[in-house]
Amino acid sequence: MEIVCPAGTPASLRAAVKAGAHTVYCGFADETNARNFPGLNFDRDEMREGVKFAHDHGAKVLVAINTYPRAGAEAIWHRAVADAEKCGVDAVILADLGLLAYAAKHHPGLRRHLSVQAAAANADMLNFYASEFGVKRVVLPRVLSVPEIAAINAETEVETEVFVFGGLCVMAEGRCSLSSYATGLSPNMNGVCSPASHVEYHDDHGALSAKLGGFTIHKVGADEPAPYPTLCKGCFSAGDATGHLFEDPVSLNAEKLIPQLAKAGVTALKIEGRQRSRSYVAQVVRNFRAAVEAQAAGRPMPEGMLAQLTEGQAATAGAYKKTWR
């Protein structure tokens, strides 16, 4: 199976390729990509050089242009698709129907993947995107169990890519009203979930509180992991109860499910974390490359070493092992 790895900077791209990524995904440094954070992402020259480096080492590069174009400003997104093709990328990852139609019409030779932001979660949707826009691969939302993924793959020729490591989102993959409400900026429109410009941390003699857009969303004692600055992972008090109202601050880690995912017909395994450092990228990629090599050779899965890189330093298999409905 193909390992698809994140790269927030050119240095991370090189680290991912050297660590064994088959494919790297990244984005331009603007609102066309859903990780539009300070100091992150690629200008056009960096993208061209990054693609060359990856290709020289036998790896592919995908460019996420996966936010939803603002009315009247579609040209920014159209330019991003054209520039991605000029940079020689192997595919663009899109979410918006209009942008998919535009790319299919004006850049028919550019391979198109469907972003997780589109939340396509059944075979009919995958087949619709394939027939209408020539989509070759769909990144499945993190709401499906392994049998559900197998059922989708049985009814489509479209390649499927699933997340195996990194952050989780309880919303319909980025369509988050919580972050938009608290900050006025949207994950899908501006590319920022919980923008850093609206995050404040206060350390008061070891007690650390996190605020987003002026709202205190979590407070922890000196011996507890630092709170994650998203509202969905905030810890709130209501009546006598205090707890994580929407979601625990844990990371997805499905490395032990790789054999089942292979059996379910999955083409590619995706690692989340373009906002993380090159150290994170190198460690996670190395681990997952070893895991897929072991799987392909019929060896047992190697023991994971990724716990320290997870949010809240805890991990879950998420919806893949669904115990709720």
Add this chain to the structure above:
Amino acid sequence: MHDHAVQLPVFPRLPAFALRGLPLTPIALALGAFARRLAARHPSMFKRLGDYGTLRFVLDPTDLPVTLLLEPRAGNPRLRLSRKPLAGDARIAGPLSGLLGMVHGAYDGDALFFSRDLVIEGDTAAVLALRNAIDDAELDLAAEAEAMSGPFAPQVKRLIGLAETKTGVALSRHEEEPLW
């Protein structure tokens, strides 16, 4: 809760204590020259910092009796060293080994933050921009120090190598070789 946390080396107490008695001005001058050299050799770092390059960053190695104030000044950096707490737009505090490990790509900044090894305060966006700019620059402080040492470069290299082995602190960048 810290079962999986990175075990960061702490700066030895004796040399840390000795630093209390040393005059700070020559150290600050040397660090300033070092920062200007880095700026000249890594201009893309400041481009990546963007507007945050005009802010003031307090770097606080918690196991040393000094605090640094870094003003990137869009490529013309200035460093101030003080034994008293310094004020800036953003503050990053943690063991020196954690700060240096982040610079050299040995540790992930988010992981150090989640595990509380690292504390950030003030302008979170500025901290993020600085972290990303430094991470992308692929700095090697040991190599830079050697290059600045002229005829003493071999001795400096040996000294840094010895310090790295003895303390476990990432003082240089370890070039990753392709694994597959």
